[in-house]
Amino acid sequence: MSDLPILSIIIFLPLLGVLLLSIINSKSSGGERNLKQTALWVSTLNFVISIVMLINFDQSNVDFQFVENYFWINSGISYHIGIDGISILLIILTTFLMPICILASYESIKHSIKEYLIAFLILETLMIGVFCSLDLVLFYLFFEGGLIPMFLIIGIWGGDRRVYSTFKFFLFTLAGSVFMLLAIIAIYMDTGTTDIVYLLDYDLDHSLQYIFWLAFFASFAVKIPMWPVHTWLPDAHVEAPTAGSVILAGVLLKMAGYGFIRFSLGLFPVASSYFAPLIFTLSIIAIIYASLIALVQKDMKKLIAYSSVAHMGFVTLGIFTFTIQGIEGAMIQMISHGIVSAALFLCVGIVYDRIHTREIDRYGGLVNRMPVYAFVFMIFIMGSIGLPGTSGFIGEFLVLLAVFSVNTYFAVFATTGVVLAATYSLWLYRKVVFGSLVKEDLQDILDLSKREIIILFPLAFLTIFFGFYPQPLIDIIEPATINLISNISNDINLTESITQIESEH
Amino acid sequence: MNIFLPILPEISIFISAIFLLLLGLFIKNIKLIINLAVVTLILAIVFVIYQPIGTAFNNSLVNDEFSKVIKILILLGSLASIIMYHSSRKDLNIDLYEFPILILLATIGMLVMASANDLIAIFIGLELQSLTLYVLASLNRNHLASSEAGLKYFLLGALSSGLLLFGLSYIYGFTGNTNLNLISTTVAPGNIGLIIGIVFVTSGLAFKVSAVPFHMWTPDVYEGAPTPVTAFFAMAPKVAAIAVAVRFLIVGFSDVAFEWQQIIIFLSIASMVFAAFAAIAQTNIKRLMAYSSIGHVGYALIGLACGTEQGISSIVIYLSIYLVMNIGVFSFILSMKYKGEHYENISDLSGLYKNHPYYSVIITVFMFSLAGIPPLAGFFGKFYIFIAAIESNLMLLAIIGILASVVGAFYYLRIIKVIYFDEEKHSFDGFNHKSLHLLIHPSAFLIILFCLYPLPLINIANYAANAFY
Numbered sequence: 001m002s003d004l005p006i007l008s009i010i011i012f013l014p015l016l017g018v019l020l021l022s023i024i025n026s027k028s029s030g031g032e033r034n035l036k037q038t039a040l041w042v043s044t045l046n047f048v049i050s051i052v053m054l055i056n057f058d059q060s061n062v063d064f065q066f067v068e069n070y071f072w073i074n075s076g077i078s079y080h081i082g083i084d085g086i087s088i089l090l091i092i093l094t095t096f097l098m099p100i101c102i103l104a105s106y107e108s109i110k111h112s113i114k115e116y117l118i119a120f121l122i123l124e125t126l127m128i129g130v131f132c133s134l135d136l137v138l139f140y141l142f143f144e145g146g147l148i149p150m151f152l153i154i155g156i157w158g159g160d161r162r163v164y165s166t167f168k169f170f171l172f173t174l175a176g177s178v179f180m181l182l183a184i185i186a187i188y189m190d191t192g193t194t195d196i197v198y199l200l201d202y203d204l205d206h207s208l209q210y211i212f213w214l215a216f217f218a219s220f221a222v223k224i225p226m227w228p229v230h231t232w233l234p235d236a237h238v239e240a241p242t243a244g245s246v247i248l249a250g251v252l253l254k255m256a257g258y259g260f261i262r263f264s265l266g267l268f269p270v271a272s273s274y275f276a277p278l279i280f281t282l283s284i285i286a287i288i289y290a291s292l293i294a295l296v297q298k299d300m301k302k303l304i305a306y307s308s309v310a311h312m313g314f315v316t317l318g319i320f321t322f323t324i325q326g327i328e329g330a331m332i333q334m335i336s337h338g339i340v341s342a343a344l345f346l347c348v349g350i351v352y353d354r355i356h357t358r359e360i361d362r363y364g365g366l367v368n369r370m371p372v373y374a375f376v377f378m379i380f381i382m383g384s385i386g387l388p389g390t391s392g393f394i395g396e397f398l399v400l401l402a403v404f405s406v407n408t409y410f411a412v413f414a415t416t417g418v419v420l421a422a423t424y425s426l427w428l429y430r431k432v433v434f435g436s437l438v439k440e441d442l443q444d445i446l447d448l449s450k451r452e453i454i455i456l457f458p459l460a461f462l463t464i465f466f467g468f469y470p471q472p473l474i475d476i477i478e479p480a481t482i483n484l485i486s487n488i489s490n491d492i493n494l495t496e497s498i499t500q501i502e503s504e505h
Numbered sequence: 506m507n508i509f510l511p512i513l514p515e516i517s518i519f520i521s522a523i524f525l526l527l528l529g530l531f532i533k534n535i536k537l538i539i540n541l542a543v544v545t546l547i548l549a550i551v552f553v554i555y556q557p558i559g560t561a562f563n564n565s566l567v568n569d570e571f572s573k574v575i576k577i578l579i580l581l582g583s584l585a586s587i588i589m590y591h592s593s594r595k596d597l598n599i600d601l602y603e604f605p606i607l608i609l610l611a612t613i614g615m616l617v618m619a620s621a622n623d624l625i626a627i628f629i630g631l632e633l634q635s636l637t638l639y640v641l642a643s644l645n646r647n648h649l650a651s652s653e654a655g656l657k658y659f660l661l662g663a664l665s666s667g668l669l670l671f672g673l674s675y676i677y678g679f680t681g682n683t684n685l686n687l688i689s690t691t692v693a694p695g696n697i698g699l700i701i702g703i704v705f706v707t708s709g710l711a712f713k714v715s716a717v718p719f720h721m722w723t724p725d726v727y728e729g730a731p732t733p734v735t736a737f738f739a740m741a742p743k744v745a746a747i748a749v750a751v752r753f754l755i756v757g758f759s760d761v762a763f764e765w766q767q768i769i770i771f772l773s774i775a776s777m778v779f780a781a782f783a784a785i786a787q788t789n790i791k792r793l794m795a796y797s798s799i800g801h802v803g804y805a806l807i808g809l810a811c812g813t814e815q816g817i818s819s820i821v822i823y824l825s826i827y828l829v830m831n832i833g834v835f836s837f838i839l840s841m842k843y844k845g846e847h848y849e850n851i852s853d854l855s856g857l858y859k860n861h862p863y864y865s866v867i868i869t870v871f872m873f874s875l876a877g878i879p880p881l882a883g884f885f886g887k888f889y890i891f892i893a894a895i896e897s898n899l900m901l902l903a904i905i906g907i908l909a910s911v912v913g914a915f916y917y918l919r920i921i922k923v924i925y926f927d928e929e930k931h932s933f934d935g936f937n938h939k940s941l942h943l944l945i946h947p948s949a950f951l952i953i954l955f956c957l958y959p960l961p962l963i964n965i966a967n968y969a970a971n972a973f974y
Binding site: 073147155182186188 | 858862869873878879880884888891892895896900903904907908910911914915918921922925926956959960963
């Protein structure tokens with residue numbers, strides 16, 4: 001088992017699926033069904049393999065596992081992949097959401113289904129690659145490569161303003177990321193390698209760290225997204241097809257959160273602690289501002305998109321507290337948000353498929369015709385609010401706990417975000433689900449089909465399961481987090497003592 | 506025999522060109538002439554590969570690692586242009602046997618440029634190439650735009666040759682030598698006359714590589730000339746002219762690098778930024794490729810501005826990838842054909858993927874690669890250029906370059922947008938042409954799979970850069 005390159009298999013299996021899809025004739029009878037089945041089977045198989053990997057994962061080991069290291073460009077830049085407690089959950093999240101996305105697109109995608117599925121499978125490869133890479137250049141390759149399929153997914157299968165949105169998405173993220181590329185090259189010049197395992201132990205020159213940190217920050221801040229560069233996200237979400245929104249909210253945003261933990265904290269600890277107040281301020285603004293904007297939205301997807309900005313604000317807040325609770329909270333918040341917001345977008349997609357509008361005012365009283373829908377939708381709304389008993393609570397609570405221990409004022413402001421989240425989420429739920437069913441076109445709307453139940457129930461189960469029993473997540477995250485924190489605090493303490501010594505002289 | 510060994514490829518092409526010219530007078534079989542020209546070029550590639558390192562004519566032509574690699578690139582570019590010509594000669598109304606012969610003659614000029622180590626050899630090579638290029642641009646005599654392109658190119662080209670010659674005379678006057686190696690022993694900082702000479706020569710070369718602010722001819726000539734000629738312009742002469750600039754500045758004037766470095770930095774920044782913005786408003790795809798080539802020259806010049814071994818090696822990597830991308834894109838443009846008529850507007854591609862999903866994917870790959878998005882080959886070209894820039898502490902140049910690439914991404918994306926997001930318009934039948942398949946598939950293959958095994962090209966580039974250090 002240990003000899004099998006399991007990570008490479010997980011990364012490149014979707015590409016094999018692409019190969020299969022490209023030889024299936026979509027025009028033949030049942031061709032479309034074959035395409036969908038193939039994509040579904042490939043992605044499900046990948047999920048199963050990733051679960052096998054999870055079972056074989058040694059939780060007590062803080063080093064990178066399933067490591068593969070092959071010669072690629074030169075001695076400094078290699079094909080080096082491996083995972084630890086921080087990345088494995090995000091990989092599972094990706095492989096878990098992918099079959100759901102494909103299943104969710106069974107009926108909503110009307111044309112070019114073949115290209116659509118190919119784009120999703122390529123995207124899966126690139127996303128998993130991001131979380132596995134232990135080499136900065138390899139990471140950048142996967143990180144930026146993801147733009148190509150996403151650009152096409154929004155642009156081809158999106159809504160009316162898809163062209164504007166997809167260009168905005170592409171150019172915003174590209175503009176942020178190119179600085180990271182320059183920083184990666186500069187790190188390479190400085191150390192002669194881009195190997196992350198080596199760099200995590202390497203003490204980069206502190207004055208350079210600030211510049212590198214800012215360059216990486218430019219990329220991750222756009223991607224996660226933070227205020228004030230978040231404006232691409234609502235546009236992209238609104239125009240993307242349902243599955244595109246699911247992947248965008250579920251996985252793509254997490255790449256940046258992962259990037260903050262792995263690179264900003266891991267490689268530039270001194271700069272991270274120096275810039276932490278900046279992150280805190282921006283996160284607080286994001287939480288409150290995005291929540292307030294979410295309150296006045298007329299479009300369901302836009303509301304959820306702004307709520308994503310607010311939730312990711314908690315993630316950045318937690319990461320930069322430099323405490324174990326904070327980073328654990330941020331990780332759980334990311335997983336939880338990956339499940340909950342993905343599910344919310346699916347819920348919107350379900351009613352959108354029925355009456356083709358996302359306007360909140362066009363709905364009302366859905367509970368009368370769609371009780372099952374109303375039930376699962378409620379679970380996810382509660383998860384989004386962070387109600388105790390849902391996964392959202394665990395993440396937010398840990399983050400708030402950590403922030404409180406670092407700075408009380410920030411904690412107070414962050415907590416208002418929780419209140420606001422309740423306001424807009426409940427408002428959305430009331431407007432859509434409660435009330436009497438008076439709208440003409442809703443009179444004969446149908447409840448969830450079997451396919452939709454299969455899609456939503458696992459997500460609902462996980463939302464509640466992790467709400468009551470987050471221990472499996474914490475067991476995986478904790479060793480890696482403790483290791484990370486001890487590395488960081490060593491670096492920071494060292495710097496402080498050096499500056500003390502210097503000032504004494 | 507030993508005297509001629511270093512210039513064997515040039516001589517063989519020359520003999521073949523004369524022979525084909527005579528043959529063309531008597532035999533009206535253009536296909537035969539094209540085939541013979543292709544054989545000649547392939548033979549020349551073989552000669553270049555197996556040629557020993559050496560010098561000829563009192564060190565005025567050198568055949569070192571750098572010139573060998575550059576010559577192969579040039580020959581590949583010429584070869585691709587001839588194949589493209591073959592695929593479209595009937596439709597474009599340029600069914601003339603002179604075309605392959607003119608390409609061969611221009612190729613000789615460019616091969617001389619690649620190995621010119623002497624001011625006079627540089628000028629002779631450049632002029633032999635330029636004069637044939639003027640004729641090629643106006644090859645379609647009955648077409649107004651083509652004649653205009655030829656005339657425009659000729660006038661501005663003649664001006665630039667004048668500037669170049671003027672600069673060369675200054676350099677000769679202030680150093681007393683024409684050989685670059687000898688010149689390098691006599692250059693000293695602070696010599697104003699020498700600087701004037703360098704400025705004029707670099708201006709003349711900037712014309713040839715179409716770097717801003719000497720780029721004005723490029724869009725009109727690219728648009729007016731027949732497409733196979735445009736493809737040729739975008740590939741081989743660019744490579745040759747950059748090679749001349751590299752050898753001239755690195756061999757001759759590396760001791761006064763700080764004097765010319767700022768000129769190159771300016772040319773590079775101006776080209777990258779100008780091209781990125783100017784290309785946004787283009788509607789003709791050939792014109793767009795003109796601006797694209799201006800931008801790409803800007804990136805290649807970053808490598809030259811570094812003046813280091815890494816810089817030269819990154820230029821070779823960049824040019825090789827650029828060449829492959831251009832072969833693919835221009836083969837694609839030549840395929841934009843319906844019932845014998847060629848289309849050149851970007852809007853003609855509208856909704857292409859409904860009719861030609863496979864070719865849409867291919868052109869998408871080329872566009873993303875031109876924009877420098879990983880994991881395609883174009884990204885690695887830029888990656889190595891920026892490695893060289895940061896190694897030489899040209900941080901500002903790197904930042905401006907990378908921001909220009911973001912702006913540049915917009916106009917490449919626009920083509921993808923037209924292909925995928927817009928309503929269906931044309932169906933093209935030009936994708937059935939066998940000889941274009943020979944170009945389009947291998948180049949797409951190379952662009953996609955380069956990321957898996959980039960080592961060979963990097964080794965070749967390092968081998969080439971080794972010649973100067």
